[in-house]
Amino acid sequence: MSGLSETERLGCTEILKLLSNRDLLSLSDTVTNKVIVVENSSEALETILIFSKNAEELLRRKKVQRDLIFRYLAKQGVAMAPISDKHQLVKRTLELWKAVLDKRPQGLKDGTREKEPSETASDTLNLKVTVGFDPQVLGQQFCQWFFQLLNSQNPSLGQAPQDWGPQHFWPDVKLRLLARAGSVQMEEFLGAELVSLRLLALTKEERLLLSPNLEPLGLRTLASPHGMVLVAVAGTIHRDSNCLGIFEQIFGLIRIPLENNSWKIKFVNLKIRGQEALGGTEATAPALTYNSTELQLLCS
Known part of the structure; x- marks a missing residue:
């Protein structure tokens, strides 16, 4: 079972879609230790989401490069200094997702899907x-x-x-x-x-x-x-x-x-x-x- 909330899952999906097909397949192998064989990028993306323990672990993977997270935050309207390192970007992304989750009505916090701003x-x-x-x-x-x-x-x-x-x-x-x-x-x-x-x-x-x-x-x-x-x-x-x-x-x-x-x-x-x-x-x-x-x- 994935350790990602629905908000984290949607955010990670947007970031992972910025990866090349080759990097996506490689990341799937890393996350599953090559136990799961995938045939295309769609299967790889879903497999990565399912087998990631939590959002922080996924964001810190080498294939999820700093520039991808920076582009994601910019798209969400979050201002970050261009010199921000990956650690700072990961921390801000997790804070963003937590803030979205905290603002939801209580009944929506346990997996009920709500439309994201995007x-x-x-x-x-x-x-x-x-x-x-x-x-x-x-x-x-x-x-x-x-x-x-x-x-x-x-x-x-x-x-x-x-x-x-x-x-x-x-x-x-x-x-x-x-x-x-x-x-x-x-x-x-x-x-x-x-x-x-x-x-x-x-x-x-x-x-x-x-x-x-x-x-x-x-x-x-x-x-x-x-x-x-x-x-x-x-x-x-x-x-x-x-x-x-x-x-x-x-x-x-x-x-x-x-x-x-x-x-x-x-x-x-x-x-x-x-x-x-x-x-x-x-x-x-x-x-x-x-x-x-x-x-x-x-x-x-």
């Missing part, structure tokens, strides 16, 4: 806040959804792009993009189609990977009296294994009428600072520079 990320943004309304919970769920969806468009990740498009934005959405990388550039776009295409270009054409810092210093939310929720998040920007700089992004979210748990993006302010603009300081888990007063002004 399975619902292509849907219209439909966030469930089950106990009252907590803007911070909404902000965390939104960022996990948004960056997972946007990063999936990056060809270098080697995954099927999810359902990105203008349908996630209000028709009159506005994007303001300020980039400081050597020179200062300001761009503004109006309308769901143009905003969607410009953000898409960041990952699909420029091959950037945006990794948000969802810890308290990197994420702040604010609910206005008029129904808009502001989500401000900081993070790092990568291309392949290189950290190019940091970003701060503010989203204005408004509910869709008659659909209490559905939201669309009303505006996006994105500020990017390249390594040159950082003055040589190391970008690991950047903190927001916006304060509550500045966020409140955006609500007015």
Whole structure:
């Protein structure tokens, strides 16, 4: 019997799918001590999951290389320093899976399958806040959804792009993009189609990977009296294994009428600072520079 929880099993499956067929078959032989003979990669993957004692043991296998775990965490919206070693990445991955399990209702913790974020990320943004309304919970769920969806468009990740498009934005959405990388550039776009295409270009054409810092210093939310929720998040920007700089992004979210748990993006302010603009300081888990007063002004 596998010692993996359902959450760990789904996460390990995503990581193992990044292995080549040859490495997958080799890992199956290692895990089973060549007692089980498999004929293809699908059988090898299932065998590895069944015969692994626990998730930590599996993640520490030599075939499960550091870069694979880094790519998995980035896809899940978890910010990690590019210089993080495998031990740190394994520890953070296990913490992530434990947090997902702990947040589930008690009846779902013993193997009942629930959809993972990766399975619902292509849907219209439909966030469930089950106990009252907590803007911070909404902000965390939104960022996990948004960056997972946007990063999936990056060809270098080697995954099927999810359902990105203008349908996630209000028709009159506005994007303001300020980039400081050597020179200062300001761009503004109006309308769901143009905003969607410009953000898409960041990952699909420029091959950037945006990794948000969802810890308290990197994420702040604010609910206005008029129904808009502001989500401000900081993070790092990568291309392949290189950290190019940091970003701060503010989203204005408004509910869709008659659909209490559905939201669309009303505006996006994105500020990017390249390594040159950082003055040589190391970008690991950047903190927001916006304060509550500045966020409140955006609500007015």
